[in-house]
Amino acid sequence: MKQTLLTHARVVFPTEVVEDIAVLIEDGRIASIDPDRTEKTEIIDLDGRILIPGMIDLHCDALEKEIEPRPNVHFPLDFSCAQADKRNAVAGITTVFHALSFANHELGVRNNAFAAKIARAIRSFRLQALIDNRVHARYEVTDETAPPILRELIEQGDAHLISFMDHSPGQGQFRDVETYRNYLSHTYKTNEDTIEGILTRKLKAAQGAMDRMRYLAEIAQLHGVPIASHDDDSPEKIATVQAFGAVISEFPINIETARAARKNGLATLFGAPNILRGKSQSGNMRALDAVINGVADCLCGDYSPAALLPSIMRLPSLTDITLSQAVAMVTVNPARAIGLSDRGEIAIGKRADLVAVKMYGSLPHVEKVWKDGKLVISATYNHV
Template structure:
């Protein structure tokens, strides 16, 4: 199948009017000019590699769109799968939390996260449109879940582990007063009640030695089983140095410039949210992804909580920064694929999976179609020849 007359974004350059041939689910040929006989004419639209998303929180809200309003797991996974395909995400790491009950109802409990993982593994081989992986987020103060995560690692059920510490006063919640206000607002309680909760968490973290043991134990088990480790919400160069020593290869959502710079210095990939990059600021007042990109220390964009941000964020960075489309598109394709050791995808290149995205720039970038391993898994019907599902 020939996809012809597209603006083809490669790793290091753009072919203004190129063509790509798909065969057996793989990229078989790339041409610098339109093909003489094409199955699909792009009429100058963008052709991008499929997006690799290392951190997407959306499954929790698909299952429980309102607090304690639960929907069946399979229905929720099917719906999320369609949304991901419709937003160009062809490899999705479902970020599942092991927090205990911390204001999210039961959706981030150890028991619930484990059931989601089991259901996802059962469905992903034959029933889902895109390639789903499992990203386990472990709160290092939640000792109860340590044995569960270690069991999942030994069973080969996890593809990525991130180590988190959401104790107020550091990381994402460095601004304690702001965090208290957020808790009060989200939980509809008084500031005094919220402050009491925060004090209890800080006291527990201060008095407990379990957190350090958990951090070292989970990291060791992940290393033993070849699972990539990420560190979450790094707020200082010192913390980055500690997690790098434990084997972390990714610093996701660094909250300060100093932490991001230290991560780059030590060889860790830095990952930040596409919503942050699109909006130009962090919703929690931390480091701006655009600022990190302008300083040359941003490697990866993740959907975080909003998959529709991936395409427009990459386009916005291409328009605002140096490197153009190849550099900004790499943030959502080649760079995460490299960091996650997925050597068969992440770029438009002969011999790689035909994970491809058709898009338009326009006033607002629009995603028109998505291929996952050569199969058309999404089309909005606007591109001639891409109106019905097709497997090549």
């Protein structure tokens, strides 16, 4: 029976931070908090490092960029999965939901066949991974061809979260046609004729979107796959997605919608890069304003998983929330939102997914990461 004792840690619990405490790891679980005595135990002195639960990222697009760093330039999928795995581990993320877009009207990796291929590559890679790699299937509801593919992925256990997104211009993230046209042009570096074709097909395919959402929601619920909604823009939209069984509202674009989501029992999720940058890339509500107004439950890496840790460490100085509350936004809150009851907090019986953090000035560095009690990352930084 392997035991590891982490001593002299500054431990972040869900409701408080306790100085100079020990955590005992046994067979991949947290066996004890500040035990009186141990035998045959490896002792690791954390010397005042902050100890937090492994972070849980419910929405991370970064794998898409690992695969396609430039338009139409693709790396092998196993190589890309391995690089993303290491990047997440070094960032202190021990559970990641790779957000893959099923949007056949778009280009690059965001078409159905390629996205499904990536999802299956993630499944193949999981056994050799440093952390827990999962799939967040983002369904563009104006795509009439994706539901059979998504159903197969859900039934085969290759999709662990599904979200409904609607990038049609005139609502949600893209409030007018020109905003969406600029997004396509910037993202895919394509010509006007191609963009106009995408717009025309998308608007036509919007017919029947509600029926497709209902169909996929029923399949997801049957197989225990949580449902999220993306870029909600009104309380009415919240009521609609709640009726489909959604438990998470991703990136609600205004405070009124975020309040409606929480009132109706949906957890709200915002992007950590938004915290670091101080603004939304699409001009919608700032994540920081959501935190200040008490309507933010979770943060995600979005397009930059490395932004999670510095964002939560910065929040107590920018708002009136505590370090425990900030850490909860990337640990216990997402775990509860998605029903992962075995992780997300430092408590007896929980998985020993842990991260030791050293502060250098205002910048946090991940020094050690344990996944299921196994040390997967160890880095020593020069003193600054």
